[in-house]
Amino acid sequence: MDTRPAAQADVRPFTGLDGATAARRLAEDGPNLLPGSTPKTLLAIVLGVLAEPMFVMLLVAGGIYLLLGDHAEALFLLAFVFVVIGISLAQERKTQRALESLRDLSAPRALVIRDGRELRIAGREVVRGDLLVLHEGDRIAADAQLVQGQLTVDESLLTGEAVPVDKLPNPEFGALATSGGADGAALFASTVVTRGVGLAVVQATGIATAVGRIGQALATTQEATSGLQQSSRTLIRNLTAIALLLALSLVLVAWLWDGRALLESLLSGIALAMAILPEEIPVILTVFLALGAWRIAKARVLTRRVPAVEALGAITVLAVDKTGTLTQNRMQVAELAVGDAVFVVAQPDLPETFHTLVEFAMLATPIDPFDPMEKAIQVFGHGRLAGTEHVHDDRQPEFQYELSPDILAMTRVFSGARPDAHLLATKGAPEAVADLCHLSAADRLAIQQRVEAMAARGLRVLGVARGLWEAGNPDTPWPKTQHDFDFRFLGLVGFFDPPRPDVPAAVAECRDAGIRVLMLTGDHPATARAIAGQVGLSERAEVITGPEIAALDDEALRLRLKQVDLCARLLPEQKLRLVRALQQAGEVVAMTGDGVNDAPALKAADVGIAMGEHGTDVAREAAALVLLDDSFASIVGAIRSGRRIYDNITKATRFVFAVHMPIVALALLPALLRWPVLLLPVHIVLLELLIDPACSIVFEAEPAAADIMHRPPRSLHANPFAAGNIGFALTQGLGIAAILLAGSAWLQHLGWAEKDVRISIFSALVFALFLLILANRDLTRPALRNLSGNNSLLAPMFAGVGAVLVAVLAIPFTRGVMGFAAIGMPPLLIAGGLVVLCVLWLQTVRWTNNRRLHWTQK
Numbered sequence: 001m002d003t004r005p006a007a008q009a010d011v012r013p014f015t016g017l018d019g020a021t022a023a024r025r026l027a028e029d030g031p032n033l034l035p036g037s038t039p040k041t042l043l044a045i046v047l048g049v050l051a052e053p054m055f056v057m058l059l060v061a062g063g064i065y066l067l068l069g070d071h072a073e074a075l076f077l078l079a080f081v082f083v084v085i086g087i088s089l090a091q092e093r094k095t096q097r098a099l100e101s102l103r104d105l106s107a108p109r110a111l112v113i114r115d116g117r118e119l120r121i122a123g124r125e126v127v128r129g130d131l132l133v134l135h136e137g138d139r140i141a142a143d144a145q146l147v148q149g150q151l152t153v154d155e156s157l158l159t160g161e162a163v164p165v166d167k168l169p170n171p172e173f174g175a176l177a178t179s180g181g182a183d184g185a186a187l188f189a190s191t192v193v194t195r196g197v198g199l200a201v202v203q204a205t206g207i208a209t210a211v212g213r214i215g216q217a218l219a220t221t222q223e224a225t226s227g228l229q230q231s232s233r234t235l236i237r238n239l240t241a242i243a244l245l246l247a248l249s250l251v252l253v254a255w256l257w258d259g260r261a262l263l264e265s266l267l268s269g270i271a272l273a274m275a276i277l278p279e280e281i282p283v284i285l286t287v288f289l290a291l292g293a294w295r296i297a298k299a300r301v302l303t304r305r306v307p308a309v310e311a312l313g314a315i316t317v318l319a320v321d322k323t324g325t326l327t328q329n330r331m332q333v334a335e336l337a338v339g340d341a342v343f344v345v346a347q348p349d350l351p352e353t354f355h356t357l358v359e360f361a362m363l364a365t366p367i368d369p370f371d372p373m374e375k376a377i378q379v380f381g382h383g384r385l386a387g388t389e390h391v392h393d394d395r396q397p398e399f400q401y402e403l404s405p406d407i408l409a410m411t412r413v414f415s416g417a418r419p420d421a422h423l424l425a426t427k428g429a430p431e432a433v434a435d436l437c438h439l440s441a442a443d444r445l446a447i448q449q450r451v452e453a454m455a456a457r458g459l460r461v462l463g464v465a466r467g468l469w470e471a472g473n474p475d476t477p478w479p480k481t482q483h484d485f486d487f488r489f490l491g492l493v494g495f496f497d498p499p500r501p502d503v504p505a506a507v508a509e510c511r512d513a514g515i516r517v518l519m520l521t522g523d524h525p526a527t528a529r530a531i532a533g534q535v536g537l538s539e540r541a542e543v544i545t546g547p548e549i550a551a552l553d554d555e556a557l558r559l560r561l562k563q564v565d566l567c568a569r570l571l572p573e574q575k576l577r578l579v580r581a582l583q584q585a586g587e588v589v590a591m592t593g594d595g596v597n598d599a600p601a602l603k604a605a606d607v608g609i610a611m612g613e614h615g616t617d618v619a620r621e622a623a624a625l626v627l628l629d630d631s632f633a634s635i636v637g638a639i640r641s642g643r644r645i646y647d648n649i650t651k652a653t654r655f656v657f658a659v660h661m662p663i664v665a666l667a668l669l670p671a672l673l674r675w676p677v678l679l680l681p682v683h684i685v686l687l688e689l690l691i692d693p694a695c696s697i698v699f700e701a702e703p704a705a706a707d708i709m710h711r712p713p714r715s716l717h718a719n720p721f722a723a724g725n726i727g728f729a730l731t732q733g734l735g736i737a738a739i740l741l742a743g744s745a746w747l748q749h750l751g752w753a754e755k756d757v758r759i760s761i762f763s764a765l766v767f768a769l770f771l772l773i774l775a776n777r778d779l780t781r782p783a784l785r786n787l788s789g790n791n792s793l794l795a796p797m798f799a800g801v802g803a804v805l806v807a808v809l810a811i812p813f814t815r816g817v818m819g820f821a822a823i824g825m826p827p828l829l830i831a832g833g834l835v836v837l838c839v840l841w842l843q844t845v846r847w848t849n850n851r852r853l854h855w856t857q858k
Contacts (some may be wrong), residue, residue: 001819002013005149015113015115015116015776016112016113016114016115016116016130016131017114017115017127017129017130017131018114018115018271019114019115021129022114022125022129022130023128024128025128026125026127026549029127029128029205029206029208030206030350031124031125031206032123032124032125032126032142032205032206033124033206034142034367038657042830046049047351050603055807059498060810061483063439064834069212071455073367073393082494082735085400095839100398102220107110108122109121109122109141110122110123110125110126110130110141111132111133111134111135111138111143112126112130112131113131113199114130114131118133123141125126126141126142126202126205127202127205128202128203128204128205128404128555129201129202130142130200130201130202131199131200131201132144132200132201133199133203134149134151134193134196134198134199134200134219135197135271136193136194136195136196137192137193137194137619138192138193138365139190139191139192139193139621140153140187140188140190140191140192140193140200142189142194142201142205142206142207142209143185143188143189143191143201143202143203143204143205143208143210144187144199144200144201144203145169145170145185145187145200145201145203146167146168146169146185146186146198146199147169147170147171147185147198147199147201148169148198149169149185149196149197149198149202150166150168150169150196150198151166151167151193151195151196151197152164152165152166152193152194152195153165153166153167153191153192153193153194154192154193164194164195164333165257167184167185167187168184168185168188168197169185169198169200170184170185173742179308180602185200187200188209188210188211189204189205189209189210189289190209190211194732197366197368201437206242206361221655225489226288226509228285228310228649228720231721232281232282232285232721233280233632235346235721236281236592237730239276242276242372243273243276244273246273246276246668247273247276250265250668250671250672251266252265253263253671261475276660276664280652280656280692280695280696281653281656281693283692283695284652284653284656284695284696284738284826285649285697286803287696288308288643288648288649288652288696288700289307289309290306290702291643291700292641292642292644293306293309294308295641296309296428296573296625296641296642298638299637299638299641300629300663301625301626301627301628301634301635301637301638301641302612302625302626302627303624303625304621304623304624304625304626305618305823307624308607308624308625308801309642309645310642310645310646311606311607311624311642312590312607312638312639312641312642312643312645312646313639313642313645313646313647313714314588314713314715314716314718315515315588315590315606315639315642315711315713316514316516316587316588316589316713317515317516317517317518317582317587317588317589317591317608318510318515318516318517318518318590318591318635318639319518319520319575319579319582319589319591319592319605320517320518320519320520320591320592320609320632320635321461321520321592321593321594322519322520322521322523323372323497323521324525324594324611324613324614324630325592325611325627325631325632325635326499326500326503326519326531326535326537326632327497327498327499327500327531327710328499328500329372329497329613329614329630330372330378330497331372331375331376331460331751332345332380332495332497333345333376333377333379333380333493333495334459334492334494334495334496335356335454335492335493335494335496336357336358336491336493337450337454337491337492337494338353338354338490338491338492339491341354345380347650350384350385354491355385355388355390356390356466356490357464357490357491357493358377358380358381358384358385358390358493359379359381359385359391359392360425360426360427360464360465360466360490361377361464362377362378362385362391362392362427362460363392363395363412363414363423363424363425364410364411364412364426364427364464365378365427367393368558369732372497373460373462373495375786376495377493377807382424386625396414397412397413397414398414398415398422399412399413399478400412400413401481401482403428405573406569407432407436407481407482408425408428408429408432408448408490408569409426409428409429409433409436409482410426410428411425411426411464411467411524412424412425412468413484416468418472420471420473420476421468421469421470421471422468422469422471423466423467423468423485424466424467424468424469424485424751425466426464426465426466426467426482426487427462427463427464427465428462428463429462429522429524429569429592430448430451430462430463430492431444431447431451431463432448432463433462433464433465433489434463434489435465436465436482436485436487437457437465437487437488437489438486439489443489447463447489447492450492451524451854452524452525452526454461454492455523455524455525455526455527455530456526456529457494457530458496458527458530458531459494459496459525459527460494460495460496460497460524460536461492461493461494461495461521461524461527462492462493462495463489463491464489464490464491464492464493465487465489465490466484466487466488466490466823467486467487467488467523468486468505469486472643482539483588496822499531499534499535500631500632500633502631502632503535503632503633504535504536505633506632506633506635506636507536507537507632508536508641509636509640509709512709513637513639513709513710513711513713514708514711514712515713515714515715516565516581516587517537517538517565518561518565518566518578519537519538519565519566519567520567520570520575520578520592521533521566521567521568521570521590521679522546522568522569522570522571523568523569524569525543525545525566525568527568528567528568529543529556529566530542530544531555534568534721537565537566538565538566539757540563540564540565541563541565541567542563543564543566543567543570544560544561544564544566544567544568544576545567545570546567546568546569546571547569547572548560549567549578550574554581554584557577557581557632558581558582558585559608561578561581561582561585562585565708568733572593572598573674575591575593575598575601576601576604578601578602579591579601579604579605580604583604583606588606588713589605589606589607589609590605590606590607590608590609590635590639591605591607591609592609592610592611592627592635593608593609593610593619593623594611598610598622599619599621599622602619602621602622603622603624606716607624607625607626608622608623608624608625608626609623609624609626609635610622610623610625610626610627611626611627611628612626612627612628612629613627613628613630614630620633625638636823637748639709640704640709641704643708643709643710643711644702644703644704646704646714646720647702647704647705647708648699648700648702649720650720650725650799651699651702651777652695652700652730652774652776653697653720653721653725653726653729654692654720654725654728654732654776654795655695655699655772655773655776656691656695656729656731657726657730657733658729658730658733658736658775658776659691659733659768659769659772660733661730661732661733661734661736662733662736662737662740662765662768663679663684663687664737665734665737665738665740665741666678666679666737666740666741666744666761667679667684670743670744675744675745675748676748676757676758678744678757678758678761679762680818680819682817683762683818686804686808686818687765687769690766690769690801690804691769692790693800694769694773694797697771697793697797698791698793698794698797699773699776701791701792702777702791703789703790703791705778715739715772723808728845728849729776732772732775732776732841732842735838735841735842735844736768736772736838737835738841739838740764740765740768741760743760743764743830743833743834744757744761746759747761747797749842753821753822755819755821756821756824756826758810758818758819758820758826758829759820759821759823759827759831760828760830760834761804761831761834762818762820763809763827763828763831764831764834764835764838766801766805767831767835767838768835768838769801770798770801770840771783771835771842772842773784773794773797774787775842775846777789777791777848779849779850780850782843782846783839783842783843783846808820810823
């Protein structure tokens, strides 16, 4: 095995590893993964299923049948345990695959150089010797050594120190430090670049990294429980207590009052408890949320935290960055202005008048920038000034003044012709640069008018200035602020970033859905207004700016935000205040962001949305959703999917409560009325096998309703277990229960045998299950009209249920186990008549509900 240091063995500057070497290293060392959680084992899933109250009762019932000598019933019942375990395994595996797919997508990614080309790869594919390209906001994928550039890195994950440390390049390779801190060129996995650009050679991956050795793994974070899941657990706990209490009461009544045998009474009690328990609810929530997140990921929106899926349908305000979300984030220099002279990029040659402006714009910009506007400056300058003395790629700044809340401009300081002379290159907001140049009021007004004219055309504008600072002697300290220098204003650079073509339709869809779109941008107000007009975001021309926001108190800001849709000249840290102000006003806020400074606001928002293509790792990890294509239309698509998921959970919950009512009634009332037993545990288990697929498969696959994006957002605190939804479900179920009980009483009055009554009532109950599925697909249409639709799983589900019913009725063994008489025309005709009455009842309930809603909305 090659024992030379990885960098010395295989890496050449700007070339990196070749593909074959990278593949060999990956095979030797394994994927670059930190210790994390492991999927559930087969044994764990089986034990989890058997621990459920439903299956405990199932096993007890099977044991009682054995004691009674009913071996066929016992074996049949216990066989269902294995069938249900199989179904649970399939559902668990399907959910697990969806979550694993999401985890693979959400794993950190790395920009590396291989075969001389920049390549974005999954963090798990990084190997020893890889050449990492690091920018501000990146989470470092592996332990590495900085070989080019200067970085500031947050290593608080390792050291506990909140202050970032500076890293300087070192091309000499040796043993890498084993812990964080200011250790020259050493970089560590899972730490964050807070400033700078650099190249680093990977020296350790996976568990061989410092963070791997001490067991710090981001992957071990447990998925938070959603509000729906928490409320469902409370509901299931309460219903379990009620079921056990009623079941015990029924056992005592049947045994002591009715004089039935104890074991037979226990079977009746178990049947009632099994009928009451809606054990499908946890399955619905787990499967719907996990598969919903997986479906959203297929639409280019990654769900990093599954509980965020349920909040999507409640969003009332969508606060989005202009650049990269509403626009294409393809900045190009479009226009230059020096005094009254204007240059438009369509002109073939750049006049000499503009050379100095472009030269100092380039000097004020890093050679390999991360910001799209800075990239545009370098591309334009290298294209138009190639071969001239105005390109200075070999010059490195001695010092740099960063953008600050007080001065929206940055200055880079270069060595001059003499040791005590320094050249200054500045760019930033035109008003800030003009202020640094100490211009007269007339000159400032002229610049402002030029900026407003450019911004009104949709251009983003930067001012550029140059300066000279003579220190006096080499020991003179750098001035504390840029205001201590003397600058000369050179001109303006205008950039154009065209809107995405799909944004106007997506904005209109938001408006129809009752979602307000708020633009957040650092641009000039006129630029924001121009882009907003192009995409149809707002008809209100009023704009609030960062300085205005800073001057308002919280109450005044909340009132002001009700009047404006455009926020311009924002500082990143002001986004957090905007999010909180909107939430305090009762809004449910989704916010987009891409930078390190956006992370607090993304975390505070109800749904934080990070940019996947151009965003930083820190922003992606703080957000609940990540846009893989940075498209605004994808956000709207995710909201539509979130509404569909919640809608389907509501439908499935309504179906579960409706279908359990006749089962409970048929298990309880015959025992209290001293009728022959209609439903035994074996019947209820068979019904559960039919109900589970309807809940977790058919309703999950329901397409979105046609009007789903024409409804107002639901309340964030709404849930499918609300009294209105459950009450409507219970009304459906109670009516069907009354019809089936009345049918049973009538047949007994006619002198029918117990087995003939049971076959009629059970067949009618299975067909009622069909009807409840159809009735709850769409409450606006009659049940039988819901046979049509785009749900491809509906027909297979019905075919499967029909096949099970035919097998139970036609096969003598299963018919005997179920306690059914031989199949005949009279019982089937009676069952058909009862089903017709159920159809009429469901139609009456639907009509009454729609009329009530009609009058309520008037």
